[in-house]
Amino acid sequence: MTPHSAGSRFLRIDGLPLHVRREGSGPVCVLSGGLGSSWFDWDLVVPLLTPYRTVVRFDRPGLGLSAPSPHAPTAAGEAERIRRVLDALGLTGPCTVAGHSLAAFHVEAFARLHPERTAGLVLLDGSFEPDPSPLPAPALRDLTARTAAGLATALAVPYLFGPAARRLAARENTVCGEDLAPAALVRRCYRTGRSLRAALRENTGYLDVAAELAELRRHTPLPAAPVTVLAADDGRDDPATHRRLARQRTLAGLLGAEFRTAVPAGHLLMFDRPDSVARAVLDSA
Template structure:
């Protein structure tokens, strides 16, 4: 990757007493990049050189991911939307920004746009999660306790240390058409050998339908601000039934939001690796 003629800041900011890993790079209008389930800040690295000359790019790790400390509480939709706001406040960036969410983080950035319209300049969902008629699951506290117990037991047995990086690599390979994880080996080992990443993934995945149901409530209560919105969907280019079904759901999501709909082919779910050019173009156009 070529060096960037822009300022770069890596730091930890405290939110509710817990350190959150944050990166600020580039110059110009602000955009926030939020990764999907199990992602770390470096998953946006291929996109960064295409954005940083034109945008102030903010990346951060949600609790337990990347280099951020785990949270004592389970993730909530409003809590993660507020976390974006508090990260921006901690960096001294109070103005409107373009919020970009990949996969599950699409829930969070859409909620941010609806709950903080004055702070939103644009919205981009990158192969965002979508649930047309979600219903919350029962016993959320019990499910969260079970997720933490499983993660703690696996960590005590050394499962993340032994298998975490391999699982990360395999997941990246099956979710890209290039069949390759572009993340640096040292960073993958540093982050995915830890039990906190496993715990964060289990807790967030366990709350998936609850988050989707909460978003449906927010949609009914708070309209999107009148800003550019774009849905970018991954298309493996095979014309398979699964691909057609997924693209139809992404198109429906765009229609629900009144957003522009684009596809990027060929690409897998980890669009930042397969088509960083399409991701960067969507962010710049929506901003």
């Protein structure tokens, strides 16, 4: 058994085999990654949490080692997936949910829809759209994303270029300027057509999920639990950095959250500042 297989299992959730990892002991926290991410993107954070927390992380359908889904992603659907993963693990009490980037939508939806299951909410450089509107023809757009992924897979595009594209994205979104994930796992997960299809579908439905969450905010309050927004600050004194931090402060104000920064850190702050990420989770409940 390799270090990355210890603690791993496959759970059938809504008929789909999902790759899930449970590690550590103590109060439960869930770590959910951003668009196109895999479980190993949390590897630097998890050892800082497991002495104090039971850590659950899983690959959304099509990502990492999980099977693809026939359904397009939604905020409510991803919130329900988190609940069902926890139920399948026998973890039915309150937990802290932490979401990076796009997954901030999912964990906030979980907190709103399952307040009795939420001990804390942590948004890690979370996606934020101040006034989103869903785009027309969602089914057609999802079909287009699936078709494009299928054509690319037939031409071996993911196999030839998937890992390189992943490494490039990691370099562009870290201060350290490198992909700290294990190369063998990157090749294993990002050479697949299902990974490309899942990422395209998440990207295609991004504004739809943002609009769904905005509607949820109007009539479903957050529970009385700590909320933290941890923003990535790369330390640059330039307009782009100021705009990104201002958006995160706006998100914190909207949610009545504590605002923190991880410095220096790019968008993949779990690579640049795993200590800041772990501290935000540990302080959340």
